Amino acid sequence: MKREEALAIVRKQLKEQRYIHTVGVMETAIELAKIYGADIQKAELAAIFHDYAKFRTKEEMKRIIIEQQMPQDLLAYSPELWHAPVGAYLVQTEVGIQDEDILQAIRYHTSGRPNMTLLEKIVYIADYIEPNRSFPGVDEVRALAREHLDRALFRALQNTIQFLMDKREPIYPDTFHTYNDIAQKLK
Template structure:
C-alpha cells in the first residue's frame, strides 16, 4: 500500500489534529527507520495506521476485545488504552494489513512492553517524540533517541509512569515491565 492511499484511509478515521499528529509520527518513524536501517515502507505503514482505532466508540472497542480474545484486563484501564490492541486487529479485518511486525508495533505503541523489537520501539518512540509534542521530559528523550533507542524508550516509560501517577491514573503492567527492563539495559538496576 502506498503512502497516499494509506493516509486517505486513515484520514477518514481521525479528527484533523490527530491526522496531523499521524503525519508527524510517520515522518519521525521514517527518519528513525533510516537511521536504524529498518524497512522504511513497513515502518511507514505502521506509523500511518498506529491510531487507526483512536476514535472508535468505546463499546465497539470492548466488543473487539471480547470477540478477538484480547487480554481481558485491557478493559480495566479505560478506552484510551484499547485503540492500540484493537487497532492492530482492525487493520487486518478492515484494511487487509496482516503483518505481525506492523500489528505488534500498533498493538504496543501506547504501553510499550518488555522485549520490544526495534520495529516496535520505533513506532512507540516516534509517537512519543513527534515534533508536535511538548511536555516535560520530551526533549531529553529526543536528545538520546538517535544514539540509544533503549534509553529513549526507558525514559518515555518513566515519564509516562510519573505522569499517570501524578494524575492518579491506572498504569498498564506492560509499561512497568518496559521501565524495569530499561533499568537493566541502561545500567541503572542497583541489584543487577
C-alpha cells in the same frame, strides 16, 4: 501499500489534529528507521496506521477486546489503552494489512511490552516525540532518540509512569513490565 493510499484511508478515521499528529509520527518513524536500520516501508505503514482506532467508541472497542479474546485485563484499565490492540485488529480486518511486524508495532504502541522489536520501539518513540508534541521532557527524549533508542525508550516510559502517577491514574502492568525490561537491559 503506498503512502498516499494509506494516508487517505487513515485520514477518514481521524480528526484533523490527530491526522496531523499521524503525519508527524510517520516522518519521525522514517527518520528513526534510517538511523537504526529498520525496514523503512514497515515503519512508515505502522506509523500511519498506529492510531487507526483512536475514535472508535468505547463500546465497539470493548466488544472487540472480548470477542477477539484480547487480554481481558485491558478492560480493568483506562480505555485510552484500548485503541492500540483494537487498532491492530481493525487494520488487519478492515484495511487488509497482514504483516505481523506492522500489526505488533500498532498493538504495543501505547503500553510497550518486554522484548520489543526494533520496529515497535521506533513507533513507540516516534509517537512520543513527533514534532507536534509539546510537554515537559519531550526535548530530552527527542535528543536521546537520535543517539540511543533504548535510553530514549526508558526516559519516555519513566516520564509516562511519572505523569500517570502524578494524576493518581492506575498504570497498566505491561507499562511497568516494559519499564523493568529496559531498566534491566540498560544496567
